[in-house]
Amino acid sequence: MQKNGPAAAMDIETFSQAITSGDRRALSRAITLIESSRADHREQAVQLIEYLKTANRQAIRIGLSGTPGVGKSTFIESFGKMLTGQGLKVAVLAVDPSSARSGGSILGDKTRMEELSRDPNAFIRPSPSRSHLGGVARRTREAVSLCEAAGFDVVLIETVGVGQSETVVAEISDVFVLLLAPAGGDELQGVKRGIMEIADIILVNKADGDLKPAATRTCSDYAGALRLLRKRPQDPEGFPKAMMVSAMQQEGLQTAWSEMTSLIGWRRDNGFFDARREDQARYWFEQEVRNGLLAQLDTPQARAMMQDYASRVAQGAITPTVAAQDLLLGLQEQT
């Protein structure tokens, strides 16, 4: 058997039982399998996931976004340890569509979360080096369902928020948390536009020592900004909310967790929890269908044609409508 590699000839039933009984090497191998793009691996992966659905287990899925420097690793380490200390099993996955470009991957260096990575109740899986967002999204969805089948209570899905990755994470999570660092009055321009749209909870980290006053101010600024946005039906009174934590001092983490579970509890009671998961499943189905159709544009010839028309459109030599008509005719003729 290859170390961490997908098994050559796999007995799905035995493999599934190993995963559901908590064998983390089996879980690692399963994630490697779903990350493979080989056709036979894909087929096995689909079978495995189908089989594991019978385990019928559900975790709380928490999406977590934060740019480098906000203390995300320290937060995951402290928050994860707190949860495992309460007897919960915690899995951490990363969504990083940029990792192929940067050569590295977030969470790749497990020493960033040294204690948590040695914790028997925690499982940390770095992002694979793959750049295609559609592939990353599918891999993450499948990895989440593997972790749920393996009996994890909480799955943390981390992203640095490059491009559309926050949308991917939000469409996989039950709760979306944005981690921020304190900032001075004039530096408060760090939040990516659109993120407020999907955040359920904003945590201002580093609310300790010298930074505490700045954290307090930042938190109140964001609380004010959140109040300017329209209330969403899936939110109880007071959400989305901004709070302070200190991952280093391990302060505010229990309160943050209580807010998350209370939000989830409210959504469960009001039917929004299941409705959201159903909407997410529909969303991913539609995305896969659309991606399948749009894959016709993903050939070298189609890309060359697109580029050619696009530059003529940009120059004003042809209208977008006519260019699109011509291109679609050209695509049809190729097939």
Place this chain on the structure above:
Amino acid sequence: MQKNGPAAAMDIETFSQAITSGDRRALSRAITLIESSRADHREQAVQLIEYLKTANRQAIRIGLSGTPGVGKSTFIESFGKMLTGQGLKVAVLAVDPSSARSGGSILGDKTRMEELSRDPNAFIRPSPSRSHLGGVARRTREAVSLCEAAGFDVVLIETVGVGQSETVVAEISDVFVLLLAPAGGDELQGVKRGIMEIADIILVNKADGDLKPAATRTCSDYAGALRLLRKRPQDPEGFPKAMMVSAMQQEGLQTAWSEMTSLIGWRRDNGFFDARREDQARYWFEQEVRNGLLAQLDTPQARAMMQDYASRVAQGAITPTVAAQDLLLGLQEQT
């Protein structure tokens, strides 16, 4: 010749000359032509727009969004009158994907802008009753280019902000303006999530009489919220910005116009104006290509299949990936 209807047999050259010489009945007829979905009309519309490109005229395109009640009609009336008073020619178009549903259309009642609609230097065109956003987007882009060829200096593109209509308007405009009403401390939840992402200027209207203190507070709240967002490369220092106006008292309108022209001037000087128009042309080309491919899902059979799979996916009976594969195979077999 039909009144306001597309001509049966049309001489493109004569028609074009009528439009570029400022014949507003010809302009109206041309917009009716581009709104038609009849194949022969479509062909004539494409020819006409091609022909009019030779006029090589450019207007300032201002996108304007605001929910009912913020005083949008009064603003357009006052702002439009101010511009025509300065010798500028102003066209007003509406983007309203909801009009087919509601039965009416925004701007439909020209008495809402009584003075402006009688102004020889103004042209007001209501949104057609059509619900498909792709169609509305194309119609609006084409109507904008007709108004530019007709020699208008400013084209105001109005939307109530239903669904994705703000994105459509933002991708057609040079400047995007959000109009708001003053609100009390606890009522400040009216701004659609995501709108801050695209607004260049937020105008708090009704800054007059009793509402002035509330307007001042609202304006400063939004100014604060805008500072929390990351600065965009296409913005000079201080943008996006929040300002107060009173459309009724005609106060602040000249300042608002100066801010718009100064923003546009800066973008022109720094290459962002042309770059944005080129990006928009590319964007619409890609949208038309994508819509063309995705039109395969727009048949009764495809919709029925989609619905069937989507509900099984939502129930958890099948994974999104497998459902999508099956559906795409089914689509292929049909053709």
